[in-house]
Amino acid sequence: MEIKRLLTPKQVMELDGIGQTAFYKRCAAGEYVCVKDGQRTKVTEESVLRRREGLPKAEYNVRTGVRGVQHFKRATQAVTA
Numbered sequence: 764m765e766i767k768r769l770l771t772p773k774q775v776m777e778l779d780g781i782g783q784t785a786f787y788k789r790c791a792a793g794e795y796v797c798v799k800d801g802q803r804t805k806v807t808e809e810s811v812l813r814r815r816e817g818l819p820k821a822e823y824n825v826r827t828g829v830r831g832v833q834h835f836k837r838a839t840q841a842v843t844a
Contacts, residue, residue, distance in 0.1 A: 769798070769805035778811065789814075 770778075775795065776786050790797045796810035 768808040769800070770808055770811065772804055772806065775806050775811055 772783075772786055776782065779786075781789075786795075789795050790804075790806075794810070794814050796807045798805050798807070
């Protein structure tokens with residue numbers, strides 16, 4: 764029988780950088796596998812890792828022009844002028 768590591772809600776909130784409301788919303792949505800140990804709620808470490816693996820990769824678009832990042836040539840011309 765495999766023993767799974769169980770985390771407290773506080774540990775999960777610290778790991779994911781979320782608050783209590785977001786934590787319990789994720790539990791209700793089934794994003795975390797929660798079990799009861801008497802009165803205490805515990806979360807399987809496996810479910811936290813699985814959720815992280817399922818997150819999409821961040822994509823960044825660099826805007827150029829007046830409101831975005833200046834073009835490299837314009838920025839260097841402003842510094843040298």
